[in-house]
Amino acid sequence: MSDPRIAGASVTHFGKHPERTGRDLFAEAGLEALSQAGIDPDDAEALYYGNFMGELAEHQGHQGPLMAEAIGLDVPATRVEAACASAGTAVREAVKTIRNGEAEVVVVGGAERMTNIGTAAATDALAIAADDLYEVRAGMTFPGAYALMARSYFDQYGGSHEDLAHIAVKNHEHALVNEHAQIQKEITVEDATEAPTIASPLGLYDSCPITDGAAAAVLTTESYAEEHDLDAPVAITGTGQGGDNLALQDRPHLAQTPAADKAADEAYEDAGVGPDDVDFAEVHDCFTIAEVFAIESLGFYERGEGIAAARNGETTRDGDRPINLSGGLKAKGHPVGATGVAQLATVAWLLDGSHPRADAVPDSTVGVAHNAGGTVASTTVHIMEVRE
Amino acid sequence: MTESAQDGEYDAWLDSIESDNGYYLECSNGHGWLPPRRVCPRCHDQDLSEVDLPESGEIASHTTITVPTPQFEDDAPYVTAIADFGPVSVTGLVRDVDPDDVSIGDVVGLDVGERVTTGERAVVFRPR
Numbered sequence: 001m002s003d004p005r006i007a008g009a010s011v012t013h014f015g016k017h018p019e020r021t022g023r024d025l026f027a028e029a030g031l032e033a034l035s036q037a038g039i040d041p042d043d044a045e046a047l048y049y050g051n052f053m054g055e056l057a058e059h060q061g062h063q064g065p066l067m068a069e070a071i072g073l074d075v076p077a078t079r080v081e082a083a084c085a086s087a088g089t090a091v092r093e094a095v096k097t098i099r100n101g102e103a104e105v106v107v108v109g110g111a112e113r114m115t116n117i118g119t120a121a122a123t124d125a126l127a128i129a130a131d132d133l134y135e136v137r138a139g140m141t142f143p144g145a146y147a148l149m150a151r152s153y154f155d156q157y158g159g160s161h162e163d164l165a166h167i168a169v170k171n172h173e174h175a176l177v178n179e180h181a182q183i184q185k186e187i188t189v190e191d192a193t194e195a196p197t198i199a200s201p202l203g204l205y206d207s208c209p210i211t212d213g214a215a216a217a218v219l220t221t222e223s224y225a226e227e228h229d230l231d232a233p234v235a236i237t238g239t240g241q242g243g244d245n246l247a248l249q250d251r252p253h254l255a256q257t258p259a260a261d262k263a264a265d266e267a268y269e270d271a272g273v274g275p276d277d278v279d280f281a282e283v284h285d286c287f288t289i290a291e292v293f294a295i296e297s298l299g300f301y302e303r304g305e306g307i308a309a310a311r312n313g314e315t316t317r318d319g320d321r322p323i324n325l326s327g328g329l330k331a332k333g334h335p336v337g338a339t340g341v342a343q344l345a346t347v348a349w350l351l352d353g354s355h356p357r358a359d360a361v362p363d364s365t366v367g368v369a370h371n372a373g374g375t376v377a378s379t380t381v382h383i384m385e386v387r388e
Numbered sequence: 389m390t391e392s393a394q395d396g397e398y399d400a401w402l403d404s405i406e407s408d409n410g411y412y413l414e415c416s417n418g419h420g421w422l423p424p425r426r427v428c429p430r431c432h433d434q435d436l437s438e439v440d441l442p443e444s445g446e447i448a449s450h451t452t453i454t455v456p457t458p459q460f461e462d463d464a465p466y467v468t469a470i471a472d473f474g475p476v477s478v479t480g481l482v483r484d485v486d487p488d489d490v491s492i493g494d495v496v497g498l499d500v501g502e503r504v505t506t507g508e509r510a511v512v513f514r515p516r
Contacts, residue, residue, distance in 0.1 A: 124457040133398045134422060138479040138511055139453060139460045139468045139503075147451035148470060155449070155492050200452040200487075245429065249470050249477040250421065254449050 004098040004106075004219040005232035006384070008037030009345035014213035014333030015182040018116040022051070022058055023070040025214035026111040029338075030071030033107070037218035038230060044218070045103035047077040048094045050087030050110030051337035056125040057113050071216070073107065081337075083129035084286060086110055087215065088340030088371025088380030094219050095239045095382075104224040108344075109216030112335035122210045126336070129374040131247035143207055143287065145248060145375045147199035150289035152254035154201070157304030161201050164288035165192035166310040168205045168330055171285060174317055175327025177356040182209050182333030206288040211333035215341035217348070222387075234348040238271025238383030240264060246377045257376035260297030264370070264381045268299075271383035275299030278383075279364035280321060280350060282343040284372040285328040291315075294370045295323060298381070317360035325350060325357040340371035340380060347384045397424035402509055406500045410441040412476040420475030444516045445473035447494045452487040462505040471496050471513055480511035 010032035012025055026049070034041055047068045054060045064077035080090040087110035094108040114122050126142045127135075135145070153159060169189055175181040192205035225232040242262030245251050251258075268274055275298060283294035296306040300321060309315045315323035326332045326346040329339060347367035349355035361367075369382045401423050404410050412420045413436040415428035420439070427434050450469035453460070460466065467482035467490050482490055483501055494515065501512035 119455075120458050120461075123455065124459070127457055133395060134511075135479050136457075136459075137508070139456065139463060139466055139481055140479060141453055141455065141457055143455065144451050144453045144468050147453075148449040148468070151451065151492070152449040196454070197452070198455045200454075202451075247479070249479045250429075254470065 002099060002221040002223065003235040003237045004095050005222055005225040005230070006234045006236065006344070006348045007039060007218045007220045007225060007230045007232040008033045008035070009217040009348055010036060011180050011215040011342045011345055012213050013180055014211050014335060016115045017212040020113065020212060022054060022060065022063070022111045022113045023066055025113065025212060026067050026109060026216065027070040029111070029214040029216040030107060030109055033109070033216035033218050034071065039105060039218060039220070039228065041072055043105045044073050044075055044107050045105055046075050046097055047073060047107045048090035049077060049079050050090040050340060051079055052081060052083055052086050052112060053114070053125040053336065057117050067111070071107070082378040083373035084284065084334070084336050085340060085371045085373030085378040085380055086337045088343070088369065088382070089241065089378065091340055091344055091382060092239050092241055092380050095236050098219055098221055104221045106219045107216060108219060108341055109214065110338040110341050111214035112337040113212050114210045114335065115212050119210060134247050134249060141199060143199040143202055146287040146289055147202045148248060149254050149375065150201055153289060153292065153307070156255050157307065159307035162189060162193055163307045163311050164206055165189045167285065167288040167291050168192045170310045170316050171324050171328040171330040174325050174357060175331035178327050178332060181327045181331055182211050183331045202287060202289070208286050208329040208334040211335040213333060213335035213338050215338040215345055217341055217344055233386055233388055234351045234384050235387040236382055237385045238267040238273070240266030240270060240381045242266070242379050244377045246374065248375055256303065257293040257297050257372070257379065259376050260294060260370060260372060260379040260381070263379040264298050267381040267383050271385065273366055273383060277366050278321065278368050279366050280325060280361045281323055281368040281370060282326060282346050283323055283328070283370040285324055285330050286334055288330065290372065291323065291328065293376065294372070298368060298370060317357060322360050325355070325360055340369070343369035343371055344382060351384060351386050402500050405498055410498055411438040412441055413437070414439045414475060418475065422476060422478065441498060442473050444495050444497050445471040445478065447490065447492055447496060448472045448477060449492060450482060450490045460503065460505055463503055469513060478511060480513045483512045484514045
């Protein structure tokens with residue numbers, strides 16, 4: 001079994017590009033990833049592509065072959081939908097395909113066009129990742145769902161909105177040098193705590209923005225990379241996926257994310273590493289509280305202790321284990337179907353030293369990507385390691 | 389979904405609450421769920437029976453939503469909560485309380501109300 005190598009990766013600028021079609025966004029990322037990999041496109045054998053709301057934003061289903069065509073490939077193309085974890089789940093399919101020996105070269109990516117339909121319609125579209133009968137019809141929005149989880153966390157473990165503000169401040173600061181990021185603006189704790197409320201206790205700065213963008217990566221077998229003399233030092237050595245009840249009301253705990261626990265356990269075991277081996281992580285901070293759930297599920301913190309990590313400076317770029325050096329979804333932006341592959345690309349660039357924040361994690365050898373869908377009813381975790 | 393078609397067991401469940409006969413589905417091992425369900429997701433038991441919902445529950449978490457979807461535009465700001473009724477928890481809109489006065493642990497009853505924006509039925513909680 002060969003651990004896939006990341007031979008090339010690319011992300012578009014994440015931001016407001018309402019006039020750009022999904023296929024053009026993905027073409028930019030996909031063609032650049034193929035170019036970075038330096039492979040013959042004819043060697044690509046499959047595309048796994050993440051997209052969540054293409055039907056609602058672009059009236060476009062059946063995006064697999066459309067996106068393969070957009071990057072000039074005639075390969076079996078499969079769209080993967082797992083809400084905000086669509087691209088992470090696509091990565092997992094690509095990893096399995098390569099490990100199973102079914103392909104030597106696989107392209108994985110994702111794209112989302114969101115701002116063209118406006119904030120209200122995008123909020124409506126995002127809500128379909130929740131249970132329509134029992135949640136959406138009770139007025140639940142995505143900020144609302146995470147607000148319910150945040151309030152439950154505060155009630156069970158303690159913590160405050162100010163603790164969450166420190167996460168927003170950290171991720172905004174991390175994004176200042178990321179030219180792909182949607183928001184490159186330093187904020188203060190006061191900015192975050194005094195921002196308008198979206199869904200109490202969460203405010204504007206607890207939420208990631210609505211984003212257009214795409215990401216792509218080229219994965220190959222180790223032997224293909226060696227035979228073609230590719231510069232591909234980073235391998236995906238562990239993959240995990242977990243699920244949970246779709247509706248929050250059906251879960252035993254509102255302040256825990258067992259789907260991510262399961263995904264992390266599986267990925268660590270697969271890679272043969274543990275939380276203590278991890279140098280840094282890119283996690284799914286669609287809302288500030290989501291970063292807390294992520295770092296607890298990844299085993300970096302006990303339950304109830306992740307809330308103080310940013311405030312204590314442990315997850316900042318000069319901390320012991322930096323979290324979201326890209327700026328996270330919070331500042332980098334969250335084109336839903338692209339996020340999991342953008343995380344993969346970020347981890348690879350941090351490990352190979354080419355990311356603008358790589359100086360925060362010199363000599364690092366193990367990075368993690370955590371991608372969550374809905375209220376963490378779907379999660380993928382991928383472990384990446386340097387393998388010269 | 390066409391306008392005239394109902395959502396089967398879900399609308400029947402709302403009907404039951406409206407007629408004060410609200411129920412939940414319970415498997416042989418006592419796990420509770422709301423319809424439609426054919427199997428207990430926790431223990432695979434397919435022997436689900438209708439059991440009367442407790443008359444009151446406690447708010448487990450709540451949020452006041454100020455940025456709604458278009459379907460709740462005229463409802464905002466409104467309170468969405470999850471209330472714990474013991475074997476099951478239910479998501480609903482909190483009515484008849486100032487949003488600032490809603491707290492975890494508040495005792496509420498289950499009812500069916502209307503959304504302000506669309507007039508469609510919705511699960512609502514009222515203080516008990």
